[in-house]
Amino acid sequence: MNIRIGTRRRVTLAAGLFTAAVLTVAATQSSSAASTLGAQAAQSGRYFGTAVANYKLSDGTYSGILDREFNMITPENEMKWDTTEPSRGSFNFGPADSIVSHAQAHGQRMRGHTLVWHSQLPSWVSSISDANTLRSVMNNHITQEMSHYKGKIYAWDVVNEAFADGSSNHRSSVFQNVLGNGFIEEAFKTARSVDSSAKLCYNDYNIEDWNAAKTQGVYNMVKDFKSRGVPIDCVGFQSHFGTGGPPSNFQTTLSNFAALGVDVQITELDIAQASSTNYSNTVRACMNVSRCTGITVWGIRDSDSWRSGDSPLLFDNNGNKKAAYSAVLSALGG
Numbered sequence: 001m002n003i004r005i006g007t008r009r010r011v012t013l014a015a016g017l018f019t020a021a022v023l024t025v026a027a028t029q030s031s032s033a034a035s036t037l038g039a040q041a042a043q044s045g046r047y048f049g050t051a052v053a054n055y056k057l058s059d060g061t062y063s064g065i066l067d068r069e070f071n072m073i074t075p076e077n078e079m080k081w082d083t084t085e086p087s088r089g090s091f092n093f094g095p096a097d098s099i100v101s102h103a104q105a106h107g108q109r110m111r112g113h114t115l116v117w118h119s120q121l122p123s124w125v126s127s128i129s130d131a132n133t134l135r136s137v138m139n140n141h142i143t144q145e146m147s148h149y150k151g152k153i154y155a156w157d158v159v160n161e162a163f164a165d166g167s168s169n170h171r172s173s174v175f176q177n178v179l180g181n182g183f184i185e186e187a188f189k190t191a192r193s194v195d196s197s198a199k200l201c202y203n204d205y206n207i208e209d210w211n212a213a214k215t216q217g218v219y220n221m222v223k224d225f226k227s228r229g230v231p232i233d234c235v236g237f238q239s240h241f242g243t244g245g246p247p248s249n250f251q252t253t254l255s256n257f258a259a260l261g262v263d264v265q266i267t268e269l270d271i272a273q274a275s276s277t278n279y280s281n282t283v284r285a286c287m288n289v290s291r292c293t294g295i296t297v298w299g300i301r302d303s304d305s306w307r308s309g310d311s312p313l314l315f316d317n318n319g320n321k322k323a324a325y326s327a328v329l330s331a332l333g334g
């Protein structure tokens with residue numbers, strides 16, 4: 001009798017240990033080994049996104065990868081001014097609406113891109129020379145587009161690429177030339193008044209190297225905005241890199257901006273030749289900064305890229321995972 005009870009106890013103990021071991025393995029797997037970019041990024045509270053072109057959504061290979069791997073979408077062109085307000089006061093949200101419905105149907109969040117930018121800007125805007133007219137046109141464009149998407153956008157690139165390369169100054173543009181330096185803060189104030197729940201971002205390229213004059217110019221603008229209470233919530237680092245990959249001080253740049261009290265995101269990542277090392281260094285820079293809330297690559301397959309000649313993305317022309325894909329997946333693991 002005693003022996004049999006003892007045996008049962010040992011069996012119970014062994015079963016308990018087995019259950020504990022299974023639970024430990026399961027917990028370890030769920031916190032470190034997701035099999036897609038979006039799920040892996042989500043384990044650290046981040047997202048992994050891509051740029052999407054509306055006309056490609058009907059391509060099954062494209063949308064299959066999109067819906068399997070990505071949980072944030074930036075419309076590649078469909079929310080830009082030349083598409084959304086091709087002539088004054090006449091708005092066209094059809095192409096972007098179709099991306100937004102796709103995102104909603106597949107549990108993906110959206111980055112709005114972009115409200116005020118010198119490029120892909122219709123000539124009816126770039127030819128305005130009267131300040132009052134341009135101010136009202138700019139504010140109306142922000143108001144109409146943000147109102148249309150109110151409640152559906154995680155973050156807006158309110159102003160895109162307003163700084164000049166190789167300097168700390170604003171670039172020449174119709175907004176800068178007609179409205180002066182104040183156009184950027186005016187755009188952010190208008191944006192906040194329209195949708196107070198969307199995050200409002202400044203987005204630019206060549207601001208990843210902490211030592212670059214352009215980076216310092218943007219940093220000083222964000223610092224000034226924060227000190228004067230101008231609404232800004234985030235800075236997007238486009239991160240269109242060459243074969244050299246990210247600058248070695250990219251993480252310093254991200255953490256210095258974050259220390260100003262804004263979130264930071266990698267918003268348009270692509271790297272010429274897509275080396276695994278360059279991709280994983282980029283992802284690690286974000287992972288090491290707690291306010292780096294997510295990473296978006298600028299397209300799915302190399303053939304989808306605006307720089308397709310550089311083969312800069314994570315999937316080849318047939319939609320197969322490249323070596324850089326695995327490097328990114330593992331860098332997202334911590």
Ligand code: XIL
Nearest residue numbers: 076077113160205238268298305306
């Ligand atoms: C690019 C798109 O990928 C192209 O399809 C389009 O012809 C030009 O614009 N910075 C940005 C993005 O903020 O909107 C740009 O996207 C790439 C550079």
